[in-house]
Amino acid sequence: MAGLPEEVMFLEARGEFKEAGEAIRRILNTRSERLPSLLKERLEWELERIERIKRDYPFNREKAFNLLKDHIPDLSQEDFEKWIKNGFIERKIIDGEEKFFANFIPNLFRDCKEASKRRIKKVDETVVKSRELLHKHIDEVVMKAEKTGLSLLEPVKNRVVFEIKVKPGMVPEGEIVRVWMPFPKKDYIQPEVKLVSANPKPFIVAPEESPQRTIYFEAEAKEDEELVFRAEYEYTVYAFYRDINPDKVTPYEKNDFYDKYTSEELPHIAFTPYLRKLADEIVKGETNPYFKAWRIYKWITYNVRYALVREYSTFECISEYVARNLRGDCGFQALLFITLCRISGVPARWQSGWYLNPIKPGMHDWAQFYIEPYGWLYVDPSFGGAMKNNEKYHRFYFGNIDHFRLICNTDISSDFHPPKRYYRSDTVDNQRGEVEYSKGNLYYDKWSYKLEVVSHEKVTG
Secondary structure, rough: OOOOOHHHHHHHOOOHHHHHHHHHHHHHHOOOOHHHHHHHHHHHHHHHHHHHHHHHHOOOOHHHHHHHHOOOOOOOHHHHHHHHHHHOOEEEEEEOOOEOOOOOHHHHHHHHHHHHOOOOOOOHHHHHHHHHHHHHHHHHHHHHHHOOOEEHHHHHHHEEEEEEEEEOOOOOOOEEEEEEOOOOOOOOOEEEEEEEEEEEEEEEEEEOOOOOOOEEEEEEOOOOOOOEEEEEEEEEEEEEEOOHHHOOOOOOOHHHHHOOOOEOOOOOEOOOHHHHHHHHHHHHHOOHHHHHHHHHHHHHHOEEEEOOOHHHHHHHHHHHHHHHEEOOOHHHHHHHHHHHHHHOOOOOOEEEEEEEEOOOOOEEEEEEEEEEEEEEEEEEEHOOOOHOHHHHHHOOOOEEEEEOEEEEEOOOOOOOOOOOOOOOOOOOOOOOOOEEEOOEEEOOOEEEEEEEEEEEEEOOO
């Protein structure tokens, strides 16, 4: 991706987004014939990126203060200002207005002990129960793996309904709305996938080998009528646990496979000078690929704090951002792990979809790394980081994975089938889906998505 002209960078850094947009349009209009194609594409994208960033900062100070006061009744303006100055409350000055990040409250409670202690404790029973279910599951997987020597354990069959609803009036009547919904891929731990039903018809299920697999729909927009797209499917998924003997790890064969999974994937898996130095510092001369990956995992889980972030499409290089700011969500941590592994000569790749704990499912990203002769192993840095104070669970998420997974993606930023014409709402991942029509992309504010776990049953026999 091309960098921005200095004039535009300066204006954006000052939060002068309106003037930055005007500068971009002026450059596009007056220098069009002289602009390299890459720079022209970047400037055109930047106009969209600016609007997306602005959407992620929806609250003024009064609104943000009152939202936080719902959680901390005795909140004072002095408290609020102090937490802003200490970097616990994320805000931007946008076109002269103080605007606050949409998810500043959960990030504040994760980062600031003082705020967390003063918070009205509203116990979310679904969070407690889902965590208990996960811990019980990990205990059972480890016990059975050690007893039987099996690597695939505790299979479950899930039935899922995924819906996308396009709001009335978002598209002119008669226009064709195109929808790409995430759809499960076959994987070593997810060997069986079956479509039960889908509407409207006809639809297209992307080929199995698609890195970001989808089911595609079309429908004609009607005046003042909501459009509903629905897919129901079943799939079987296993937990994975493998006891690795590091002494048996062998050197890699340098071939196309190795080259693919130790290469950059710009802009987010980038071998920048800083990331190269960081990888060298973490690995510190280690030659065993398994221990290299372990050191990288351990460094991320102990040094990177979990935080909700802006939309992925608004970041220029995610791995660099995480390494510089030492914060990021599950996908950010997974991308940093992949990048540092690849720089260190350890093949690594992306996986994502949903964490399908039936009590509280949610979108989730993780990673894999490859060692000989064991093959692909699973790693979940964000789950591992959340459990770093429990050695058993922390180690479990290095090499192993639970069965609460729905795998739809094995790469980032991949082309859809059929191809999408316009910028995606998420240019990196695909967990919610994508929607467009003849005039452009439909962003998240124009439609909604929902995943429902219809059934979650253990497979016996």
